[in-house]
Amino acid sequence: MLNGMRVLVVEDDPAIATDISDLIERAEGEVVGPVGSLREARQTVKSDQAIDAAVLDVNLGDGDITPVLETLRARHVGVVVYTGASGLPAGVGERHPDIVVLQKPVQPGRIVGEIQRARRAVSAA
Structure with a gap:
């Protein structure tokens, strides 16, 4: 499904990071x-x-992901936000209305589908 796509996983909960990594693999x-x-x-x-x-x-633990998200978007990297928070930090949603925010927990198939969709969206832009 992801066909060798290189996916950065940024998650501070080790169990969730392992689950997402296993899903991607x-x-x-x-x-x-x-x-x-x-x-x-x-x-x-x-x-x-x-x-x-x-x-x-x-x-x-050391801050919100906004600087990394902005750098990735500038490089045309597909981004999926997977969070227990209520959404994106202030202003990020307005600058990037196409970013999908998934509230933890989510069905594994949905995460893979959103990774594919996010990559296609930036490739088409």
């Missing part, structure tokens, strides 16, 4: 990470130019 994707902090996410995005899509938690 079962869907024939390649996991970048997972990383559990904003600092790690920034370093990963800076050093890895081959990210096709990302699954991002919003609230991490």
Whole structure:
């Protein structure tokens, strides 16, 4: 389904990060990470130019994901937000109305489907 797509996983809960990573691998994707902090996410995005899509938690222990999300969107990377929070940080939804926000928990098939959709959307833009 994901056919070798490189998917960055940013999630600070190790169990959830493992579940998402396993799901991506079962869907024939390649996991970048997972990383559990904003600092790690920034370093990963800076050093890895081959990210096709990302699954991002919003609230991490060292800050919200906005800077990483903005960098990924500028690079035309498909983004899916997977969070326990009520939505995107202030202003992000207005700048990126097409980003899908999934509230934890979500059926695994939905996550894979949204990763595919997000990648297609930025590829078509």
